[in-house]
Amino acid sequence: MIELNNVSKTYTNGSQVVHALKNANLHIPKGAIHGVIGLSGAGKSTLIRCVNLLERPTEGSVMVDGQDITRLSAAQLNQARHRIGMIFQHFNLLTTRNVFDNVAFPLELTGQSKQAIKERVEPLLKLVGLADKASQFPAQLSGGQKQRVAIARALANEPAVLLCDEATSALDPQTTTSILELLRDINQTLGITILLITHEMEVVKSICHRVSLISAGELVEDAEVGDFFTAPRTQLGRDFLNDFLQLTPPKELVERLQSSPGERTHPVVRLTFSGDAVSTPLISRLARECGVDVSILQAKVESIQERTLGLMIAELLGDAQQTRQAITYLESHQLNVEVLGHVQRND
Ligand SMILES: Nc1ncnc2c1ncn2[C@@H]1O[C@H](COP(=O)(O)OP(=O)(O)OP(=O)(O)O)[C@@H](O)[C@H]1O
Numbered sequence: 188m189i190e191l192n193n194v195s196k197t198y199t200n201g202s203q204v205v206h207a208l209k210n211a212n213l214h215i216p217k218g219a220i221h222g223v224i225g226l227s228g229a230g231k232s233t234l235i236r237c238v239n240l241l242e243r244p245t246e247g248s249v250m251v252d253g254q255d256i257t258r259l260s261a262a263q264l265n266q267a268r269h270r271i272g273m274i275f276q277h278f279n280l281l282t283t284r285n286v287f288d289n290v291a292f293p294l295e296l297t298g299q300s301k302q303a304i305k306e307r308v309e310p311l312l313k314l315v316g317l318a319d320k321a322s323q324f325p326a327q328l329s330g331g332q333k334q335r336v337a338i339a340r341a342l343a344n345e346p347a348v349l350l351c352d353e354a355t356s357a358l359d360p361q362t363t364t365s366i367l368e369l370l371r372d373i374n375q376t377l378g379i380t381i382l383l384i385t386h387e388m389e390v391v392k393s394i395c396h397r398v399s400l401i402s403a404g405e406l407v408e409d410a411e412v413g414d415f416f417t418a419p420r421t422q423l424g425r426d427f428l429n430d431f432l433q434l435t436p437p438k439e440l441v442e443r444l445q446s447s448p449g450e451r452t453h454p455v456v457r458l459t460f461s462g463d464a465v466s467t468p469l470i471s472r473l474a475r476e477c478g479v480d481v482s483i484l485q486a487k488v489e490s491i492q493e494r495t496l497g498l499m500i501a502e503l504l505g506d507a508q509q510t511r512q513a514i515t516y517l518e519s520h521q522l523n524v525e526v527l528g529h530v531q532r533n534d
Contacts (some may be wrong), residue, residue: 226385287312451532478505
């Protein structure tokens, strides 16, 4: 439904050249909810704005619903944009129009009759839960209600695709949850393909099917959400995951960590495991099979899209050969083992 093929975007300000998007390839099938996550300045807004040509790519093609929109005339592009709805972080409502008239606006632009507009706007307001707010003005609404108006407006022309540009970043956690539920509902009942950009793992975890990670203008990972949360392939992916799970070693331990093993040190490891490994008594087996004791410093279990993810930070207590053997044993049982450093033994 959405395809970016080798899309690059370069901004030039005088002598300054910024490569905001570098050779991006992204294929999103019909009916999917796809998230793009990245740090500030990574190129998320540029990417999503290339999908409806609010930004025109410097290179590459953008296919939406089978049509290469980079090759359209201005009039054809205007027409194609009716099939691409968009919502924004700060809602972008027309402050002088009431709720009904905001949602009616795109229908007025396409020259629809008053009756047709009424027949379209009323069910949309009902869909987003604002049937009783039709005559209120944006200033009289909460942030969540404003975003609901924006969603209804984006759906007015029956788009095939909905682009969400940090749509929940200005909302509190509870309102965020209700807006994400509405988006999931719209995806399921209307079959609309959703592309969203965010810097929040919670958003990805809550509603996305797949996720891409963007870093310095490049798409560096593309994975099913369950896979991304259980085994991110890049250091940046692991950093996002660890920040989200807040699984960082205690400060006093970090101060004692040394990067290389010494004569009398133990490795400190971060273990991530999913699937069968979660229910296998691996820690007691480590003691039996490798002679290594495990001192657990932090542990938690998360449920991510019907998959269970176990996380642990632990000290492996044994001699160098035993701890090496223990790490190999864990890896052979599909655990992701990250050695965070080494600490001096106290004995
Ligand atoms: N109109 C522009 N002119 C020049 N540089 C720009 C322009 N728009 C974006 N950039 C630059 O392109 C890079 C990517 O910006 P972009 O806004 O796409 O990132 P982002 O991931 O959406 O960031 P944020 O999360 O902070 O909004 C940044 O270095 C930014 O400064």
